[in-house]
Amino acid sequence: MKLAHDAYVNSASSIISRRNALKMISLGLSFSMFAPLLSPASSRAADARETKPLVVYFSMPETNDPNNMTREEENSTVVIDGKVLGNTQYVAMLIQEMTGGDIFRIIPQTPYPTNHRTLVDLAKEEQNTNARPAISGTVNTAGYDVIFLGYPNWWGDMPMILYTFLEQYNLSGKTIIPFCTHGGSGLSNTIQAIQNCQPNATVIRNGYVLSRNRMERAPSGVAEWLKEIGLKK
Numbered sequence: 670m671k672l673a674h675d676a677y678v679n680s681a682s683s684i685i686s687r688r689n690a691l692k693m694i695s696l697g698l699s700f701s702m703f704a705p706l707l708s709p710a711s712s713r714a715a716d717a718r719e720t721k722p723l724v725v726y727f728s729m730p731e732t733n734d735p736n737n738m739t740r741e742e743e744n745s746t747v748v749i750d751g752k753v754l755g756n757t758q759y760v761a762m763l764i765q766e767m768t769g770g771d772i773f774r775i776i777p778q779t780p781y782p783t784n785h786r787t788l789v790d791l792a793k794e795e796q797n798t799n800a801r802p803a804i805s806g807t808v809n810t811a812g813y814d815v816i817f818l819g820y821p822n823w824w825g826d827m828p829m830i831l832y833t834f835l836e837q838y839n840l841s842g843k844t845i846i847p848f849c850t851h852g853g854s855g856l857s858n859t860i861q862a863i864q865n866c867q868p869n870a871t872v873i874r875n876g877y878v879l880s881r882n883r884m885e886r887a888p889s890g891v892a893e894w895l896k897e898i899g900l901k902k
C-alpha cells in the first residue's frame with residue numbers, strides 16, 4: 670500500500686500529510702502516560718530501571734523496492750516517503766514514536782524468502798513441524814516493565830519465530846502488549862498463546878489489530894488504542 674505523499678483525513682476531518690501527522694502525533698508524549706501499567710518497583714523515583722517500554726516486533730515485507738510491486742508485495746508493505754516498510758514494522762514504529770520507547774526487530778538467522786508462495790509454504794511447514802527458527806541477535810529485556818510485541822498473523826497464529834522469542838526470554842512480572850496485522854483473521858488465538866508461553870507475565874487482552882487493507886488508519890488507530898489502554902493522555 671503506497672502512502673508516500675498521500676494525504677488522509679484525520680478524526681477532525683482536516684487533511685494533513687502523513688509525515689506531518691506523525692510529527693503531530695509525537696508531540697506532547699511523555700513517559701508519565703505509562704504510570705498505570707508500571708509495577709510499584711519500577712515507578713519509584715530512585716529506581717534505576719529503564720522506564721521506557723520496549724517494542725519488539727517481527728515483520729516480513731515481501732520486497733524492498735517501492736516500484737512495480739505485485740499485489741502480494743503491496744499487501745505486505747507500506748511505503749512512507751519512498752521507503753518500504755512491513756505492515757507490522759510500520760505499526761511498531763508508530764508505537765515507538767508515540768511512546769518514546771526502544772525497539773527490537775526479531776530477525777531470523779536464516780532470512781525468509783521474499784517470494785510469496787515460497788514464504789507461505791515455508792511458514793506452513795514451520796507451523797506443522799512446530800519449528801523454532803533461530804533469531805539473529807539478542808535484546809536485554811531485563812530493565813523493561815512494558816513490552817509491546819508485534820507480529821503478522823501467519824496461518825491463523827503467530828509466526829513460529831515469535832515462539833522462539835517467547836521461549837528464549839523470561840518476561841515474568843512484565844506487561845506484554847500484543848499488536849498484530851493481518852489479512853482477515855485478526856488476532857486469532859495469539860493472545861492466549863502468548864500467555865501460555867509467559868504464564869507469569871500480564872498479557873493485555875486488548876491488543877492492537879489492524880487489517881493490511883486499512884494501513885492508512887494506523888497513525889490515528891494506534892494513538893486511540895494507546896489512549897484506550899491508558900498509555901496515552
Ligand SMILES: Cc1cc2nc3c(=O)[nH]c(=O)nc-3n(C[C@H](O)[C@H](O)[C@H](O)COP(=O)(O)O)c2cc1C
Nearest residue numbers: 728729755756757821822824825850851852853854
Ligand atoms: C506466510 C503468511 C501467512 C499468512 N497467513 C495469514 C492468515 O492465516 N490470516 C491472515 O489474516 N493473514 C495472513 N497473512 C497475511 C499477513 O498477516 C498480512 O499481510 C500482514 O499484514 C503482513 O505483515 P508484515 O508485512 O508485517 O509481515 C499471511 C501472510 C504470510 C506471508
